[in-house]
Amino acid sequence: MAQFGFENDIHSILKLDMPITNAPMARWQRKASSSGTSALSCLSPGKSINVSQNSSKTPSKTPGKNKKQTPSKIGGDRFIPIRNGKQMDVASFLLSKENEPTDTSATAATSENQKAWSVSLNGYNIEDAKILHLGGKPLNVPEGYQNNLKVLYSQVATPTSLKKTRYISSTPDRILDAPDLRNDFYLNLLDWSSQNLLAVALHNSVYLWDATQGDIILLMKMERDEDYICSLSWTKEGNYLAVGTSDCKVQLWDVQNQKRLRSMESHTARVGSLSWNDHVLSSGSRSGHIHHHDVRVAEHHIATLGTHSQEVCGLKWSPDGRHLASGGNDNLLCVWPRPQEGGSGSESQPVQCWSEHQGAVKALAWCPWQPSILASGGGTSDRHIRIWNVNSGSCISSLDTQSQISSLAFAPNYKELVSAHGYAHNNVVIWKYPSLTRVAELSGHEDRVLSLTMSPDCSTVATVAGDETIRLWKSFEVDPLKKKAKERMVKATSGIHQSIR
Known part of the structure; x- marks a missing residue:
């Protein structure tokens, strides 16, 4: 029997659906019993409650600790912090501020009240403590304050390192009248000497304008009225002027003495283009031939270049004197070598010959700081500026200007390229080199620009146009500081050369 009693006890212990009588109480049971006991103790008649002392406090969970009282979650009053009257005024003002209409007359008084409240509550004006302001002027730095971090880490821009935006005027600096100017695209009627004399051909006369003094000089006039001037070109020193005429001659003039030195005959058609290379004068004519003249000797004609089939309207020697560029009405662009010394009527072959242009190639310009770079411009049917590398024979870049190109020139002060245009824009455009991005557009001529x-x-x-005006555009003035630095560099270089000699 004892064995059966033991088994029954084991089964009763392992059975889970029976209540556990000897287990400890659960947490929720303990919490419910304690809250019920406290509530019954408050309602028992034998205990008195001090309402004046415990009205705002609840019984503590831990007996004997009454220093920190928290609001009771069950049956207690909500906690209300102690506020003084001035805080209530500030709160009511902030609540009603957004709904009130703006009163400009009371702005000053309101700001003073806000400042007084801020000082009394915080001990300082809160507006002075803001780091970022949404409006108004920035705060002034207190007198005598110095920011050490700014001294250590900031860089003050000096005038030499300060990058200034260059201003290019859209109006000409000066306008000169050019009456009886021949409106012919293929002629070269304007040139500026190194002695600051501007030569212009007006029909059958050549005039000189002194850019320094402003004087005008009539240099020469052809004998017959039906003849006219076709081209002008100054020597490098600016003492002599070559004049190409419609009667197939090339005249050489001493400007200082206003005297013709010689008249050279070799062409069979008008001479529309001229270019100097030391003592060699190259001339291009309507026949398509290019002649080299050695002005030092009596037999001046030393070489003939005959690749062009139509009028040679563009002719330019490179700055180093190694190559001659020629452009013609046959849309060809050729590069020729320097003639050999002592040559007599010999004919040489071009170093390069390009036919990419679809119009007459009159506009030619050599890059002063890159002697192997040549810029060319096409006529109405082409309208493209092309940049060539003479050594490699490749076209570096090409740009469609949407207008006839009559003349090109490099501006070394800012490394830019200037182009003169005829139909349809009749303007002058400045391009950044080598990107060929447009820098400025100079408008003012009422007819096509013939030369610059x-x-x-x-x-x-200087530009001359079919509207019989010459316009001077002062677009490439050098900054005075850069100019002085460049002059100092030139003086230092010349001093080195003198010491070497």
Whole structure:
């Protein structure tokens, strides 16, 4: 029997659906019993409650600890912090501020009240403590304050390192009248000497304008009225002027003495283009031939270049004197070598010959700081500026200007390219080199621009147009600080050369 009693006890212990009588109480049971006991103790008649002392406090969970009282979650009053009257005024003002209409007359008084409240509550004006302000002027730095971090880590821009935006005027600096100017695209009627004399051909006369003094000089006039001037070109020193005429001659003039030195005959058609290379004068004519003249000897004609089939309207020697560029009405662009010394009527072959242009190639310009770079511009049917590398024979870049190109010139002061245009824009455009991005557009001529030339200091470009005006655009003035630095560099270089000699 004892064995059966033991088994029954084991089964009763392992059975889970029976209540456990000897287990500890659960947490929720303990919490419910304690809250019920406290509530019954408050309602028992034998205990008195001090209402004045315990009205705002609840019984503590831990007996004997009454320093920190928290609001009771069950049956207690909500906690209300102690506020003084001034805080209530500030709160009511902030609540009603957004709904009130703006009163400009009371703005000053309101700001003073706000400042007084801020000082009394915080001990300082809160507006002075803001780091970022949404409006108004920035706060002034207190007198005598110095920011050490700014001294250590900031860089003050000096005038030399300060990058200034260059201003290019859209109006010409000066306008000169050019009556009886021949409106012919293929002629070159304007040139500026190194002695600051601007030569212009007006029909059968050549006039000189002194850019320094403003004087005008009539240099020469052809004998017959039906003859006219076709081209002008100054020597590098600016003492002599070559004049190409419609009667197939090339005249050489001494400007200082206003005297013709010689008249050279070799062409069979008008001479529309001229270019100097030391003592060699190259001339291009309507027949398509290019002649080299050695002005030092009696037999001046030393070489003939005959690749062009139509009029040679563009002719330019490179700055180093190694190559001659020629452009013709046959849309060809050719590059020729320097003639050999002692040559007599010999004919050489071009170094390069390009036929990419679809119009007459009159506009030619050599890059002063890159002697192997040549810029060319096409006529109405082409309208493209093309940049060539003479050594490799490749076209570096090409740009469609949407207008006839009559003349090109490099501006070394800012490394830019200037182009003169005829139909349909009749303007002058400045391009950044080598990107060929448009820098500025100079408008003012009422007819097509026929030619342009740069001043000796390369700060001004002169343009002549079919509206019988010459306009001077002062678009490339050098910054005075850069100019002084460049002059000092030139003096230092010349001093080195003298010491070497």
